[in-house]
Amino acid sequence: MRRTIVHSVGDSAFNVLIGGEAGQGLVTVGQLLAKSLVRSGFAVVVTQGYQSRIRGGHNSFSIRFGGGALAAPQEAVNLLVALDQETVRIHGGDIRQDGLVLLGEGLDPGGLASLKVPLRELAEERFSNVVALGAAASLLGLDEEVVVKAMSRTFGGRKAGVAEGNRNALGKAYQWAAAFDLPVESPPAPPLVPLRLMMNGNEAIALGALSAGVRFCAFYPMTPSTTIPLALAGWAGEAGLVVEQAEDEISAVNMAIGASFAGAPSLVATSGGGFALMTEGVSLAGMTETPLVIVIAQRPGPATGLPTRTEQGDLEFVLHAGHGEFPRAILSPGSVEECFQLTRRAFALAEKSQGPVFVLTDQFLADSYRDVKPFDIRSLEPVTAGSPVAGVKVPYERYADAADGVSPRLLPGLTEHLVVADSDEHTRDGHLTEDLDVRRQMVEKRLRKQEILLGEVVPPSLEGAGNPGILLVSWGSVKGAAEEAVSTLRAAGRSAAAMHFSQVWPLAPGQFLEIMRSAERVICVEGNATGQMARLIRRETGFEVREKILRYDGLPITPEYILREIQGGG
Amino acid sequence: MPDVEDYGSFETAWCPGCGNFPLLKAVKEGLAAAGLEPCRVLFVSGIGQAAKAPHYLRANLFNGLHGRALPVATGAKLANPGLTVIAESGDGCMYGEGGNHFLAALRRNIDLTVLVHNNQVYGLTKGQASPTSGAGFVTKAQPAGVWSEPFNPVATAVSLRAGFVARGFSGWGDHLADLIRQAIEHRGISLVDILQPCVSFNKVNTFAWYRERVYDLPGEYDPRDWEKAMKISMEWGERIPLGVVYRGERRAFDDAFTTLSEGPLAGRNTDRDLLERIMDRYA
Structure with a gap:
């Protein structure tokens, strides 16, 4: 048809x-x-x-x-x-x-x-x-x-x-x-342009991790994430990385935590089902205050779902994964360039906040090759794992009290100080305790780190002016489709703007709420069946996004899909 | 040279008479005999009464999740090959919840020392069957007695040709301390399964029960003979052999990563020329 x-x-x-x-x-x-x-x-x-x-x-x-x-x-x-x-x-x-x-x-x-x-x-x-x-x-x-x-x-x-x-x-x-022509001409070759790379989202994530100083990656193969560890494994020899295929995702996340504790900037990559197995480890990274970058390339669930298709159904899952309360950040790249840049940012944030940071992408972006302007990769700084030993208070305490919640992180075996970390509630020197006053202090110390993450939130981007007739709100891989739909609407004389979230947690309402309030219609465009981002915005701001354009048939959202929905809905 | 005192002395959460006390002493003695400074040693433990043991000595420690000591230890060892990494936990943690990790670690033959407090029962949760509980062992959770065949860690490790496989007994302190020293000194994975009576919840496998059965493998026993080791590893019941059951010649997994010969992964410089070359492959 x-x-x-x-x-x-x-x-x-x-x-x-x-x-x-x-x-x-x-x-x-x-x-x-x-x-x-x-x-x-x-x-x-x-x-x-x-x-x-x-x-x-x-x-x-x-x-x-x-x-x-x-x-x-x-x-x-x-x-x-x-x-x-x-x-x-x-x-x-x-x-x-x-x-x-x-x-x-x-x-x-x-x-x-x-x-x-x-x-x-x-x-x-x-x-x-x-x-x-x-x-x-x-x-x-x-x-x-x-x-x-x-x-x-x-x-x-x-x-x-x-x-x-x-x-x-x-x-x-x-x-x-040579004897044939197309019915209509294809676009003419543009005049000479500077060299472009061709790269997909997963390759950009791997390259971003490499430039950020990743040294360790453990994984269990799972579509559509596997090509990230495969790219790193391909570079392991020349770049001095350790990449290990673990026996399961539980092992992968725990290996990465062990490696990070010992000083190797570490990454795991998986998809929804594998991440489900990793959630206890996410909580462990939160409690032990161990930096960890977790890449989740979403595919449609529940359970095995559609293993090779795309969806944005795991936002709420990733937001809430792991028992107990601890800070986290979730980055959601909207393009191949952002896959590179936000993976780098994830490593920096993980080290700075000493905890788990997520890069949430999906099959469409993971496998989508794009032309990419070469990165200025030489000038980009890698992260440094751990804190300098100079100036640490003796005896050294891994969880020493700190105004911003961030205690000096020494690496075991590299100084004469002993480093003790614990998944139990612990004293400042890292030993397990059931002292309930200490418990309260430690909860507060860990949660203070949320302020650090909040101070570094990537602001949502805005294409178009304020007070739009239609404001499309998107996150993750939908960025390009939403922005193109908006430019088509504007070309047809309609007032429209696109707001895109390349970071979905934490949210800083000061960055976006006024613009949402200024729009006549706000429409959330998401690759899931229930409008998870719309729900999150309401939860955090009280602002109700009344209209949603959703897609959950396993295919990516396209500009045509959005325009059909807008036209269909008036 | 460090001595036992360097490893400190702490108050514990264990029951009076617990088999963990002589075990902890033997661990400190083994470390001192191996000549290791506390700051060069990393203990990784899971959850359970056994997993608390490393809190009661001076060393680096990562006390992680139930069952997950081996993956954390593996990651830490690969990040810093200069560390002596010891994974220490109980039979429920290592052989039950962490069973898949146990098999994978043995297959890898990574240079870790694995100390398992094997008391054939869950102590911290008050007396349920463990993977090594004997068939017929009655608990509140298994009122009709344990149905499953007990897990044999020593036979499993020998069958996978793990580097160093031994069984000790916390009632034989000096013997155990020497096994722990040898395990630490072995390059590749070394398992010491340690019979450690639980005085509160295991009224069957008591100190006296073990003392009647254990014997030291004789001097002429050759732990390099895999077939004999397989046979010895199956011996259990009337007589229980102690000592080094098997020593293999497999290469340590750590050698698979050439970059580890350059030392720890922490603090390395990023080769910016290489980054550029790798990026250019996408042009």
């Missing part, structure tokens, strides 16, 4: 969707095409949809690209590259009227405007995906040499015959496709 397609600023962008079975190499084709686009100067936003299986099923890799900045995915497809019949069936309805299906000669385009590639004529079957890549890249007007270079980096290490076969298949596809 053809969906109502709402054209947005995306009209200046172009969306290529590659679909096929797992095992057909479509992710490789997608990555190469995206890389070639970035190297040609385009902005890209990649959305990956895959199933929880190794072979078969239906997977998609969509690349939205354009000459200007892009930050959101797009539903409407300009060019559909179908590696199997299922792709036409599932995505045929998303093709624009001026769109095209590119497919193999054995497949049926179902009445859509199409171009059939003589796959068998052009190359052996095992190079079919490269033929598809070449045909698509040629139609998009990409320089063949750019694609060849991207390919040689990916396939460079393979056997000579394979690299050569790929190269020949690409050349044949380019020759063949």
Whole structure:
């Protein structure tokens, strides 16, 4: 069925969707095409949809690209590259009227405007995906040499015959496709732009952690978080990191706490179900006042849910995870750049407040490749674990009283002082106690650290002016979609603004409440079924967000989705 | 050289006559015999009466959660390979709640010393069955007697070819202190399962019960013979062997991380050229 397609600023962008079975190499084709686009100067936003299986099923890799900045995915497809019949069936309805299906000669385009590639004529079957890549890249007007270079980096290490076969298949596809044009032109290559990187959210988190001085990572594999520890493991030898696959998430979080206690800035990464196992450890980090960065890449729950899809259903879970009361901060990056920057910030906050700090992302952002301006990575400071030994009071007490609640943190074995930490309520020197006056003092000391976190809250961003007719409120990966929807509304003459929370805890109402009150309509846009952020705002401020645009079918929120909901709801 | 006094003396929360008292003394003696200064030692414990033991001596300590001593100890050891890390807790903590971690630590053969106070009962929660309680052991929670087969930590460790596997008895103080010294000096994981009578909640496995059964492995016993060690590890009941049951030759897990030969992970400089090179791979 053809969906109502709402054209947005995306009209200046172009969306290529590659679909096929797992095992057909479509992710490789997608990555190469995206890389070639970035190297040609385009902005890209990649959305990956895959199933929880190794072979078969239906997977998609969509690349939205354009000459200007892009930050959101797009539903409407300009060019559909179908590696199997299922792709036409599932995505045929998303093709624009001026769109095209590119497919193999054995497949049926179902009445859509199409171009059939003589796959068998052009190359052996095992190079079919490269033929598809070449045909698509040629139609998009990409320089063949750019694609060849991207390919040689990916396939460079393979056997000579394979690299050569790929190269020949690409050349044949380019020759063949030269005779054809797209029904409408794809965006022209922008003038020379400075070098951009291509990176997804998880890679940016790993790189952010590395630049922040991470030295230890323990994990238990769980989609969609696993590529974070895998990136760190890939750098472990050259960068001097310890990365260990633990026996379970309980072990992973406790290992990270042990490593952090001993002086290694530490990270764990998981998703909802794995995080459920870690919650006792979160409480342990709070009680022992051990810095810890916890990355949670959300996927739809409850339980195993949809393991490879996206959702923002764990905000309340992460906010409340861990028994007892202790300070925490939750960062919620809205872009790949923010994944890098906020992971760095998480390490700094964890060390400063001596406790757990969360980076809350989701499958969409984790797997979404974007063009990224290179970070000024040289000038960024890493964290230093622990406090200087000079000036500590003797005998040293790990939990010495402090006005801001932060006691000097010496590292065990690196000085002559003894460091004693305890998960029981403890005295200033770290030994377990049931003295109830000490208990009260220690609770207050720990909670004073919330002020430190409150003093460093990332203010919500605002796109558009105050007193808007419509204020879209979003958090985490929805940022780009909400901002693009707002600019489309404004282009149509409507008064609209977008407020985005890149940190969802603690909240500092002084940063946003007046703007919310000044709007005629406030609409929370969230990837969950109940409006968790709206509820949190009401709890903290008393302000009731009356309208919500929610999505919980496992797919990312798009500008079109938001605009449809706004139009549908008046 | 440090001596036993350097490890201090503290008031405890244990019952009079508890098997933990001679055990604590043997731990201090073992540490002193190994020549370790308190500030070079990190104890990691879980929860239970046994897990309180490291509070009663002078050393670095992380007293964590029930069952989780080994993961914390593993993380700390990997962050600072120069520390002597000793995980100390009871049978419920190490073999029950932390069972998966126990298996994983043995398989890794990381350079940790694992001291398990094994009294075959839960003391702190007042007398329920533990993973090592004998079949038929009657408690308020198991009024018809324990159904499950008791967990055999020594046989499990030998079967996984853990580096150093021993059994001690808190009634044999000097013998135990020497096992603890050897365990600390062994590079790789070393398990000392310590029979430690609970005078309040285990009226079956008492000091007298153990004294009638335990014997020292003879001088000619070769702990490097894995098949013999497997056989000895299964001996329990009428006679219970004490001493070093198995010594393996596996490499310590710590060696898998070349960066650890450069010392602790704390305080290292970030190589900014390398950061830039890694980032450039995304260009």
